[in-house]
Amino acid sequence: MDQVVAIIILLVFLFANVSMIQGSTRVGFYSETCPKAEKIVKSTVESYVNANIGIAAGLLRLHFHDCFVQGCDGSVLISGPSSERTAIPNLGLRGFEVIEDAKGKIEAECPGVVSCADILAIAARDSVVLTKGLSWSVWTGRRDGLVSYASEVLANLPSPTDSVSVQKDKFAAKELTTEDLVTLVGGHTIGQTDCQFFRYRLYNFTSTGNADPTINPDYLAELQRLCPADGDATKRVALDKDSQNNFDVSFFRNIRNGNGVLESDQKLWSDPSTKSLVQMYAGALGGLFGLRFELSFAQAMVKMGNIGVKTGTEGEIRKICSQFNG
Ligand SMILES: *[C@@H]1O[C@H](CO)[C@@H](O)[C@H](O)[C@H]1NC(C)=O
Secondary structure, three states: OHHHHHHHHHHHHHHHHHHOOOOEEEOOOOOOOOEEEHHHHHHHHHHHHOOHHHHHHHHHHHHHHHOOOOOOOOHOOOOOOHHHHOHHHHHHOHHHHHHHHHHHHHHHHOOOOHHHHHHHHHHHHHHHHHHOOOOHHHHHHHOEEEOOOOHHHHHHHOOOOOHHHHHHHHOOOOOHHHHHHHHHHHHOOEEEEEHHHOEEEEEEEOHOOOOOOOOHHHHHHHHHHHHHOOOOOOOOEEEOOOOOOOEEEHHHHHHOOOOOOOOHHHHHHHHHHHHHHHHHHHOOOOOHHHHHHHHHHHHHHHHOOOOOOOOOOOOEOOOOOOOOOO
16 A cells, blocks of 8 residues: 555656656657657567567667767767767667668658657667566657767767766766766666676776775676686676666666676765665665656656757758768
């Protein structure tokens, strides 16, 4: 019973907050002009995720990387010399073919109507749902951007070696709070990273000759086995130990227990300004705290999805997601 009351309070809290966000996108932007758009994205994402569940995390990450550079405008999807895709932090991105496939099917149904930026935002939501996370209504009406510069990627995207203070600054630059930061990093509950992005923590961290002391000793042995000092730099390791395909709070419990893989994730537990949020999401009171995370994640995704959106007559509706109409 208490849980039911808490759920109702959380729902009221969620909708009250969302309605206050002043974006220019809205739920159901294509309900008249392309009513099948969301269904087409969903079935396309489903078929790829069923074949390879890792694609779900890839699509969520692709949306995130899109939004942090030039806003959520599909700029990350452009291919070609010196586009965002060619920047080092974007080299491991995956899921482009899913967006292009959904775009092709939607163009056949209603040409020139649905933006690639919106397809990506819908695909990110569907990916969370397919990994058993909570759904939300995606606000649509974004238009596709007209530029994509590799040179803008590094300064805008958070990096695995960023301090909490730098991570907070990068989120604040997009009008996202510290709570949004911790919540959105929770997206690491699904997916993997490469040995090269954390191996420096395992052997000679900050030239001490030892591993990062914040790594749980049991887990350190496992990570060292997975990523030998001279092994394959591109070998993939789960970001959320033992739960990489389930969208849940296990990621926060892993952080609390010293089982974070990326340095920037583990630091959320060292910094007093983020520790309490990790603690809350990791909370042991069963489903309730899981729900709190999932509702907050949905809310933070709507907020992130409104970063720098182009609407109305700005930008264009691309015909092919990897190319400007030009
Ligand atoms: C750790 O790195 C420092 C600086 O590069 C180096 O001087 C030292 O020998 C290394 N220690 C080990 C145990 O590899």
